[in-house]
Amino acid sequence: MSILSKTSKTRSFLSKNGHPGRWMIAGLCGVLVSLIFSIGLGAVWIPPSIILDSLTSFTPDLIEHQLIHEVRIPRALTAALVGAALAVAGTLMQGLTRNPLADPSIIGITQGSALFIAIALAFFTNLSYWLLLGWSFMGAALGAILVLLFSVVSKEQLSPVTLTLAGAALSMLFSSLSTGIALYYQVSQDLSFWFAGGLSGAKWIHVYILFPTVIAGLAIAFIMSRSLTTLTMGDDIATGLGHSLHLVRWLSLAAVVLLSGTAVSIAGAIGFIGLVVPHIVRSLVGVDYRYILPLSAILGSFLLVVADIGARMINPPFETPVGAITALIGVPFFLYLARVKGRSM
Amino acid sequence: MEWINAYHQSKKALLIIIFLIFGTFILNLSTGIMPLSLSEIIQTFLGNGTANQELVLYQLRLPRMIIALLIGAGLAVSGAILQGLSRNALADPGILGINAGAGLAVVLFIFVFKQAGTTGVVSPFALPVFAFIGALTVALLIYSLSFKGGVDPGRLLLIGIGFNALCGALLIIIQLKMDPRDFQQATIWLTGSIWGTQWRYVNALLPWIIVLLPFAFFKAKTMNLLQLSDPVPYALGMNVERERRILLLLAAALAGACVAVGGGISFLGLLAPHLARRLTGPNFYSLLPASALIGMLILLFSDFVGKNLLAPADIPVGIVISVIGAPYLIYMLLTKRGNGVKA
Numbered sequence: 108m109s110i111l112s113k114t115s116k117t118r119s120f121l122s123k124n125g126h127p128g129r130w131m132i133a134g135l136c137g138v139l140v141s142l143i144f145s146i147g148l149g150a151v152w153i154p155p156s157i158i159l160d161s162l163t164s165f166t167p168d169l170i171e172h173q174l175i176h177e178v179r180i181p182r183a184l185t186a187a188l189v190g191a192a193l194a195v196a197g198t199l200m201q202g203l204t205r206n207p208l209a210d211p212s213i214i215g216i217t218q219g220s221a222l223f224i225a226i227a228l229a230f231f232t233n234l235s236y237w238l239l240l241g242w243s244f245m246g247a248a249l250g251a252i253l254v255l256l257f258s259v260v261s262k263e264q265l266s267p268v269t270l271t272l273a274g275a276a277l278s279m280l281f282s283s284l285s286t287g288i289a290l291y292y293q294v295s296q297d298l299s300f301w302f303a304g305g306l307s308g309a310k311w312i313h314v315y316i317l318f319p320t321v322i323a324g325l326a327i328a329f330i331m332s333r334s335l336t337t338l339t340m341g342d343d344i345a346t347g348l349g350h351s352l353h354l355v356r357w358l359s360l361a362a363v364v365l366l367s368g369t370a371v372s373i374a375g376a377i378g379f380i381g382l383v384v385p386h387i388v389r390s391l392v393g394v395d396y397r398y399i400l401p402l403s404a405i406l407g408s409f410l411l412v413v414a415d416i417g418a419r420m421i422n423p424p425f426e427t428p429v430g431a432i433t434a435l436i437g438v439p440f441f442l443y444l445a446r447v448k449g450r451s452m
Numbered sequence: 453m454e455w456i457n458a459y460h461q462s463k464k465a466l467l468i469i470i471f472l473i474f475g476t477f478i479l480n481l482s483t484g485i486m487p488l489s490l491s492e493i494i495q496t497f498l499g500n501g502t503a504n505q506e507l508v509l510y511q512l513r514l515p516r517m518i519i520a521l522l523i524g525a526g527l528a529v530s531g532a533i534l535q536g537l538s539r540n541a542l543a544d545p546g547i548l549g550i551n552a553g554a555g556l557a558v559v560l561f562i563f564v565f566k567q568a569g570t571t572g573v574v575s576p577f578a579l580p581v582f583a584f585i586g587a588l589t590v591a592l593l594i595y596s597l598s599f600k601g602g603v604d605p606g607r608l609l610l611i612g613i614g615f616n617a618l619c620g621a622l623l624i625i626i627q628l629k630m631d632p633r634d635f636q637q638a639t640i641w642l643t644g645s646i647w648g649t650q651w652r653y654v655n656a657l658l659p660w661i662i663v664l665l666p667f668a669f670f671k672a673k674t675m676n677l678l679q680l681s682d683p684v685p686y687a688l689g690m691n692v693e694r695e696r697r698i699l700l701l702l703a704a705a706l707a708g709a710c711v712a713v714g715g716g717i718s719f720l721g722l723l724a725p726h727l728a729r730r731l732t733g734p735n736f737y738s739l740l741p742a743s744a745l746i747g748m749l750i751l752l753f754s755d756f757v758g759k760n761l762l763a764p765a766d767i768p769v770g771i772v773i774s775v776i777g778a779p780y781l782i783y784m785l786l787t788k789r790g791n792g793v794k795a
Contacts, residue, residue, distance in 0.1 A: 208610065213617065272542040273781070275613050279546060279718050280778035286643045287771040291762065295639055299628065378617065428628060434621030438614050442597055445610030 127398035130391050134405035138187060141412040145183035146175060148416055153179070185309035186415040186429075187408040188317035189374045192366040194407020195321075195328055197381020198388070198399060199359045199366075202335045203255065206270050207386070207444060210437075211247075211367040212378030214274025218281035219250025220371035221298070225285035229292035240316065243372030246281075248364040253277060255360055306374055306415050307426050313373050324366040325404055331355055332396035339394065377430045379437020380407055386444065410436075458737035465731040466738075469745045473521075476752045480520075481513050483760055516649040520755050520769075521748045522661045523646070523714040524724075528747025529668050530706040531721020532728070532740055536675045537699050538605040541726065541784070545707035546718025548594065548612030550587045552619035554711035555642050556626075557586025562638075563626055580656055580712040587708030590615050591700050603696055644717035644770020646755065653713050660709035665744065668702055672736040675699065679734065717770045719777030720747055726784070750776070 147153045153171055161172040193211065200209040200216075211217050223246030227234055234242075257273050289295035328335075334355040337344060370377070384407045385399065392398040411429070414436070418429040459466075482488045486508050488496070496505045527545065534543040534550075545551050561582045594615055598607040627638055674695050677685040685692050707721070728742035751769065754776065758767040 213613070269540075269542065271613060272540070272547060272609060275547050275616065276542065276544075276719070276722070276778065276781050280774050283643055283718070283771050283774040286639060287767060290636070290640060290643075290768070291765060295636060299624075299635070378621075428624055431621040431625045434617055438618040438621070441614040441617070442611055445607055445614060446597060446600065 127392045127395075127402065131402055131405060134402060134409060137409045138405060138412065141409055141416070142183050142187060145186065145412050145416050146179040149179065149419060181311045181314050182306055182309040182415070183412060184314045185317060185373065186306050186412045188314065188321050189306070189370045189377065190380055190407040190409070190411025191404040192317065192321050192324060192370040192407075193377060193380040193411070194384035194403045195324055195400060196363045196366040196370070198385040198396075198403045199328055199335075199363050200251075200254075200381065201385050202339055202396065203356060203359050203363075204270060205339060208271050208382065208441065209254075209274070210379060210382035211250075211363070211371075212376060213271065213278070213382065213441075214250070214254045215277035215281055216247050216250040216254070216363070216367050217371050217376045217378065218278040218285070219246040219248075219253075220244075220368060221376055222246050222281040222285040222288075223249070224372065225288045225294065225298050228294045228297055229288050236312065240369065240372045244364060244368035247368035247371060250277065250281065251360055251363050251367070255356065305418070305426065305428055305430070309373075317369060317373065320365055320369040321404070324362045325400065327358055327362040327365075328400050329397070331358055332400055335359065335396040336394065375430060377411070377433055379433045379441065380411055383437050383440050384410065386440070455737055458732075458735055461735075462732040462738040462742060466742060466745060469731075469742070469749055473745065473749045473752060476749060476756060477517055477521075480517055480752055480756045480759075481509065483756065484508070484513065485764060511651075512649060515651050515654050516646055516755070517752065518654050519646055519649070519657060519713055520751045522654070522657050523710040523717070524720065524748035524751030525665060525744040526661050526706045526710040526747075527714075527717060527720045527751075528724030528728075528743040529665060529740055530703045530710070531723075531747075532725035532736075532743040533668060533671075533675065533699050533703040533706075534721065535725050536678060536736065537696060537703070538608050539679065540605060540609055542722065542781070543609060543612075544718060544720075544722035545587075545703065545711075546716060546721065547616065548609065549590050549614075549616030549619055550594075550612075550704050550707045551711050551716040551718060552616050552623070553590030554583035554587040554708045555716050556619045556623055557582045557589070558712060559623060559626055559638055559642070562634075563630065580660060580709045583712035584660075584705055584708035587704040587711065588701065590619065591704035595697060595700050603693065640768055641715040643768045644715040644773070645766075645768035646714050657709060657713050660705070664702060664706050664709070668706070669740050671695075671699060671702070672740055675736040675740075715768070715770060717751070717773060719773050719781075720750060723773070723777050723780060724750060726780070 143155055143158065146158050147155060151171070151174070153175060157171055158175060161169075161175045165176065166172050196216075197210050200211065200214070201207060203209075204214075220243045223242040224239065227239055227242040231238070254270070254274055254277065257270060285298060286295070289298040338352070338355060367381075384403050388399050388402045388406055392402055411433070414432045415429050417432050418427045421427045421432075478490065478493070481493055482490065486504070488505060488509070492501065492505060493509065495501050496509050501509070530550075531544050534545060534548060535541055537543070558579060561578075594608060594612050595603065598604065598611045600607070623642065627635055630638060674690070677688060677690060678692070678695065678699075682692060685695075710717075724747035725739065725743045727746050728739050731746075732738040732742045750773065754769045754772040758769045758772045761767060761772075
């Protein structure tokens with residue numbers, strides 16, 4: 108009875124509040140506009156007409172066209188893809204742990220990646236890009252598996268407060284270990300890039316790596332979106348409805364590792380996108396993950412592209428770390444959530 | 453009376469820890485780039501040592517060990533207070549952002565004065581004050597933001613974690629504006645490393661600890677009452693919110709002063725009270741002194757490990773403590789000891 112009433116309540120919530128299609132179209136328009144601004148803004152302002160020109164009739168002799176093709180477009184696309192990856196990873200983590208505060212950067216996944224990158228930088232010279240990516244994956248996987256172990260293995264349900272604290276402690280352990288390695292092997296300047304998070308070095312190769320990863324991650328997530336929705340209603344209900352919890356958890360975890368591992372290896376520790384986006388999306392389209400997941404990807408793209416524009420514009424000609432900007436946006440949001448929902452946790 | 457009872461109950465455990473501290477202290481004094489035997493140490497203290505031995509012992513090792521003892525006690529008691537205050541066994545000045553707030557204030561202070569070219573102003577007596585201001589600011593912000601018709605312990609912790617992230621982001625912005633050498637130094641310092649190894653740093657830190665530790669011990673009864681659910685201390689006529697504010701200030705002041713000289717050592721405030729609780733139980737009369745002593749022991753031992761493991765390289769003591777602390781934390785979580793404060 109209670110299940111039925113819950114579902115019908117969900118439906119009415121959706122039909123009243125959610126026009127997922129419209130939100131998605133609006134979101135995509137937002138991403139498009141932000142991309143145009145991201146390509147146009149910089150040391151030199153390039154008007155949209157020239158951007159369009161460079162796309163339709165590319166002339167290698169024009170410096171502006173070169174700039175657009177080699178610097179601005181890959182950077183904008185990287186920001187969009189990294190934002191989507193982080194947002195979807197955060198959405199999946201929040202659904203899996205049933206913890207509204209789970210974000211790859213708060214519960215240790217990002218720091219796990221950074222630790223393994225520190226290890227790779229310290230012990231191997233001339234590491235190829237693909238190997239570095241592999242190391243980053245392993246680190247993200249370690250962090251994600253540890254956190255998920257906490258919430259799955261512990262027999263009584265871990266409270267979100269305890270899980271967040273455990274994640275915070277794990278993050279601190281990982282980052283102090285990577286600091287130690289970086290200091291001892293004198294790679295701390297190199298590593299500081301990953302801690303700060305930045306997109307200034309984005310090239311086409313990053314786009315080529317990110318594109319299939321994000322698509323794959325989104326595809327896995329989307330296949331399981333129904334199961335994820337039932338999972339949020341509790342283990343018993345989900346099992347009762349015939350969903351294999353283990354399969355859902357492991358596949359989602361794989362998607363989280365794939366997405367956040369790639370994103371961190373390319374753009375460094377950019378936090379809070381994965382925290383903020385799922386909340387906004389849930390308030391827009393309700394509780395159905397079939398809508399939450401794609402809209403998260405869109406909104407994540409939009410936010411990170413905008414944050415990256417901010418990173419370039421705040422203190423020119425210097426770049427402000429984009430991770431710092433997302434933190435400055437995300438922390439007040441986190442505080443708000445903690446304040447509003449703290450008691451119910 | 454309660455003090456005497458607590459002492460009698462935990463006498464054996466406390467004496468064993470004091471004995472271990474003494475042993476580690478001697479071990480620490482005798483190891484390093486210039487090893488000294490026990491008889492050489494005693495001879496030097498009696499005034500019969502060579503000039504080199506006197507220099508190493510009096511000017512290098514002794515002040516560092518004393519600072520380690522002071523910081524160990526300060527951070528451990530700060531952690532014990534925060535755990536009692538939030539009724540959560542996982543609280544720690546590092547996790548709550550109080551260390552980061554102190555670190556941010558100090559790094560900002562050094563950065564501003566370096567820009568102005570007046571490095572002489574960075575005196576050891578000014579640093580604890582600035583760290584204290586930073587720690588206090590964060591503590592007050594955490595408190596006021598988690599206040600909503602009373603302070604809910606869970607909310608307090610989450611807001612603290614948020615501030616930790618915020619301070620971390622601001623620190624990165626400042627650090628990236630520093631030149632590489634300052635960057636390296638700031639990194640070491642923020643990880644937690646006893647860097648002020650001169651007597652004047654002892655003099656700067658000692659008054660804080662001498663004033664604040666007894667005050668914390670004095671508050672043991674209050675803290676015992678705060679462990680009960682809110683109606684009980686209210687019924688006993690206690691102003692719960694006022695006591696919480698005082699205790700939060702106290703924890704912030706202790707952590708701030710310690711961070712100024714020892715950097716952002718995390719996990720110590722988490723570990724020491726836990727081990728103390730295992731030894732002496734949840735009564736704050738015995739828990740606070742036991743935490744202080746265990747904190748001293750852990751920090752002395754970690755300093756010994758950090759100094760000798762990869763000698764001549766000095767591993768920052770904060771890293772050693774993290775490596776000890778994290779497995780303990782995971783063990784705690786998996787045995788569900790992390791859920792309640794009474795574990």
